[in-house]
Amino acid sequence: MDEVLSGGITNAGAVVRRGEIVDRPAQAHAAAIHRFLEALPEHGFSGAPQPVGLRGGREQLTFVSGEVALLPYPAWSMTDAALRSVGVLLRRFREASSAIPLEPGVRWATDWADPRGGTVLCHSDVCVENVVFRDGEAYGLIDFDMAAPGRPLWDVAMAARYWVPMLDPETAARFPSYVGLDSVRRLRILADGYGMSAEDRTQLLSVVEEVVVLERADYAARVKAGDAAFVKAFHDHGGWAACDRLQAWLADQSATFLAALIQ
Ligand SMILES: Nc1ncnc2c1ncn2[C@@H]1O[C@H](COP(=O)(O)OP(=O)(O)O)[C@@H](O)[C@H]1O
């Protein structure tokens, strides 16, 4: 009996669970993603799905049991402890990923790839819906479709955007899940959970700004493509004015964030 899994946008309605197996659309380079997923446990990271099959444009992976927070995000998923554990998870993922040689000749996804490139494979889509929790702690990372080479900080900056969240107060107020969260304090919690170096702390804000630039380009492409459901959601959440406000807020608050990160 198939159960449709919700939580994603890209493959909405097309990801199904069959017992302990997840069956979903496969990327053209899924075989390379599978080889990476198989190498992760050998390097100490057991929280990623393991490949089971690949045929007919679909892939089969193991189901990672636990809880995934979906909108509206439950209170437990936005606690400081949950956020800190996301930082710990990303550190563990980073250590495993950086021990796996980057496979040459693979056309990795470009959608959310670090624009500066890099030598380690980043997950590149660390949104709330792609992290699995067990007993209130981040345990697993799923949905490696967007994985691409990048700087290690790329995944932390992307996680910051959605988990802290890095969102100006006016827009954050439109999301019940994000109301009342202190971004300045929470960015520090994520960085501490990750065990971020002093050097990386000075870089983090500018990498978050790069994530937001890419996000804006993604919105523009989807608006241009005329994706009706997206266009409605985009305008409901403030449209281009909200993008401008977020970028202005990040620039305006960067010294405050930096002070909280390094003090
Ligand atoms: N291997 C897995 N283990 C556990 N849950 C999964 C797994 N794959 C998908 N899910 C669940 O299904 C949802 C959608 O799957 P996902 O692969 O992230 O789709 P999309 O590519 O559309 O984002 C996830 O948010 C998660 O709740």
Ligand SMILES: [Mg+2]
């Ligand atoms: Mg997903």
